[in-house]
Amino acid sequence: MRLSLILLGLLGVSAKTVTFKDATGNDVEYVQKPTFNQKKVDAYVRQTEQIVNSTHMDKCGKCLTAIALGKQAALNGDVELIPAVLTQLCKIYKFSKTCDTDYGAETSAFDTDGTHAAQTLTLIDDPYGTDGQYLCYYKVNQACPLPETPKFDLKALGWWGDKPDNVSVPKSENQTFNVAHLSDLHIDLRYEMGAEANCTEGGKMCCTPDQFNKGAQAAGREEALLPAQKFGMYTCDVPAPMIDLTLQTVGQFAKEKQFEFAIFTGDMVSHDVASQTNLANTALSEEAIYHAFKKYMGDVPVFMTYGNHDTFPYGQLAQHKSGYGGYFVWNDQLSAQLWRDYGWIDAEAEQQAIHTYGSFATTTKRGLRVISLDSNLWYKKNFYNFWNTSTDPDPSGLFRFLSDELLECEKKGQRAWLMAHIPPGGNMDNSLVHSTEIIRQIVNRFSTTIAGLFFGHVHEDQFNVWYAGNGSTNTVDNALQIAFLGPSVTPLTYYNPAWRYYEVDTKTFEVMNSHTYYAKLNETFAFDFAHPVQKTIGNFSYLGYPEIANLSAEDANGTAPVYHYEYNAREAYDPDHEWPANAPLNATFWHKAVDYIVNRNETRDLFLKYEYRQSPYVPKCADDNCLANVYCFLSSGTVPQVVECQKNHKGFKKQIYIKRDGTYGDEPEYHHH
Known part of the structure; x- marks a missing residue:
């Protein structure tokens, strides 16, 4: 076949x-291709238009009624027509410039939402209940208010009993070992040197062969305004040479610092648009990253997790009991086998990964339990997370898998690290409210067993402080857990590539210090990026960059970068040197760090500089709105806590974003982590 x-x-x-x-x-x-009944499609489109044009409903009512219509269409056996209906509606209401590839029926050649939106409609319980309300809030531009978070008592549901009185943190012996943390590699297999890095097709990847600058093209310029360099650009994902150089560097450090293992918190595949993302590209990208890790890290175990881009189609993952899980098993089978072949996990963890969405648990040689979770099961862009939201706390079984693992660790007196891609807190653009509430309960219950939380996704060098209870009391005495958000290797958008390693206590497995390394991407360019020159072609104006004289032939397309030591957290965020030298960088330490960042200009400037890894685009943050934003993101472990924090900070506003031309604005031009 x-x-x-x-x-x-x-x-x-x-x-x-x-x-x-x-x-x-x-x-x-x-x-x-299947033949669709166009008359039925047109009829559903007309019915939807009537709902939209109704004067008897507010926008929430219209949205819920439209979802109810879609649910009825699915029940009528017309689920295969829904992608065609969505595509027509997209063209009528201009949801997108690429409606056919965004909302059409799924194939292996294109990354589309249509099929998976349709299948979700067959699953939702009540289109007028929380399922529909969440869909309208998250998927239809907040057409409905965010519903009240469903209340589930996991203890009453039998997930666990009372916390034993004898559970405690092991006593430190003041010895450490080292662990590497990398995140968001985003290899771009279509990256092409010399391609346009200053492209203007919003959402599409610059530095690829089909991209251009509209203004320059209209003015008659054929060459790229900003030619892509060998090791990357600030508006693009990562070319293969930069992947190799980065992992070669980490591999060298692995020998010098004797890394006992490494964690990779997801996103191997590029941010390319639906029309350029396919099943083959996704699989090839993942295989390339796995191979590169093994090549350069040698015998150092690398514990992996999927990012939202490490699936096909983008961000989608169906639960086994949904009936649609077969779409996605290829990824778990491919990855789990390679992870075992490379010696990173054993046969038991391989089987867990195959049957638990790529998630697994493994024990290191020192006895630490590392639990890797697929965060697509709490990602807001995954359609399959929007059914039975008020009646089932765990449609996938992933959260019960996590709590069972932690319960077993608790019985054994074993400590655990939790790693995933998407953080449950911080920016509200990432995780679903009801899912992160389940995670909050688990972290609260097993806080003594959990020695660390590790995520990626945001590309920025950040952290989240978790507080006990519902997180509403953000006091130093209530600080419970710390989540480390690893910086990205991809420079998209406007970051310098970075990675880090942790000094970890040999008994408590808590992080004693973190050391971050970064590469100055702008110093690899074959032109002087620090001294732009205003140029014009007719009426078209743009920034040009003078070429650097006397470059060798080898450096004509970019000079190989060097990873420099940037900072360690203990020195950066304890400016008064009050923190005991033998104390871990726990939630209390980071609670105090948030206080320094918000209230001290010099510490805040350092945080912003490190957040962007000293790139030329470090943002400003001085007004009260931005400070509130920083505070809420850093001090909220889950989305409900972010929501509550925003309510308590009137006038809350998203941070100042940097535009492609270097100016600042309220909205990002790239925001597709």
Whole structure:
């Protein structure tokens, strides 16, 4: 059977196989796309337009009624028509410039939402209840208010009993070992040196062959305004040479610092748009990253987790009991086998990963339990997270897997690290409210067992302080856990590449210090990025950069970067040197760090500089709105806590974002982590 048929079968697409003879007499198969009933599609579109144009409902009522219509269409057996309906509505209401590839039916060649939105409609319990309200809030531009977070008592549901009185943190022996943390590599297999890095097609990846600058093109310029360099650009994902150089550097440090293992908190695949993202590209990108880690890290175990880009289609993952899980098993089978082949996990963890969405638990040689979780199961862009939201705390079984692992650790007196890609708190653009509330209960219950939380996704060098209870009392005595958010290797958007390693206590497994290294990407360019020159072509004005004289042939497309030591957290965030030398960088330390960042200009400037790794685009943050934003993001472990923090800080405003031209604005031009 041809690969196209295998993939279509995997994706659950109804198709008819047609065979005919070619010019040489050989049989040739092709897949005939399903024939849709266009009259029915048009009828559903007209009904939706009537709902939208109604004068008897507010926008929330219209949204919920439209979802109810979609639910009825699915129940009527018309689920395969829904992508076509969504595509037509997209064109009518201009949801997107690429409606066909964004909302069309799923194939192995394109990353689309249509099929998965349709399948979610077959699953939702009550379109007028929290399922529909969450969909309207998160997916339809906040058409409905954010509903009250469902209340689940996990203890009453039998997930665990009372916390034993004898659970305690082991006594430190004041010895440490080292662990590397990398995140968000985002290899771009389509990256092309010399391609346009100053492209103007919003959402599409610059530095790829099909990108251009509209203004320059209209003015008659054929060459790139800002040619992509060998090791990367601030508006692009990561070319293969930068992946190799980064992991080669980490591999050298692994020998010098004797890393006992490494964690990678997700996102191997590029941010490219739907029309350029396919199943093959996703699998090839993941394989390339796994191979590079093994090549340069040697025998150092690397514990992996998926990011929201490390799935096909983007951000989607169906729970096993949904009936649609078969779409996604290829990823777990591919990855788990490679992880075991490379010696990173054992047979038991391999089977866990295959059957638990790529999630697994493994024990290091020192006895630390590392639990890796697929955060797509709490990601807001995953349609499959929007069904039975008020009746089932755990449709995937992932959270029960986590609590069971921690319960077993508690019984054994074993400590654990939790790692995933998307942090449950911080920026509200990432995680779902109801899912992160479940995570909060788990972290609260097993706070003594958990020695560390590790995430990525945001690309910035950040952290989140978790507080006991519902997180509403942010006092030093209530500080409970710390989540480390690893900086990205990708420079998208406007960051310098970075990675770090931790000094970890050999008994408590708490982080004693973190050391971050960064590469000055602008110093790799074959032009003088620090001295732009205003240029014009007719009426078109742009910034140009003078070439650097006397470059060798090897450096003509970019000079190899060097990873420099940037900072260690103990020195940066304890400016008064009050923290005891033998105390871990626990939640109390980071609670005090938040206080320094918000209230001391010099510490805040340091934080912002480190957040962007000293790139040329470090943002400003001086007004009360921005300070409130920083405070809420750093001091909220879950989304409900962010929401509550925002309510308590009237006039809350998103941080100042940097535009492509270097000016500041209220909205990002790139915000697709």
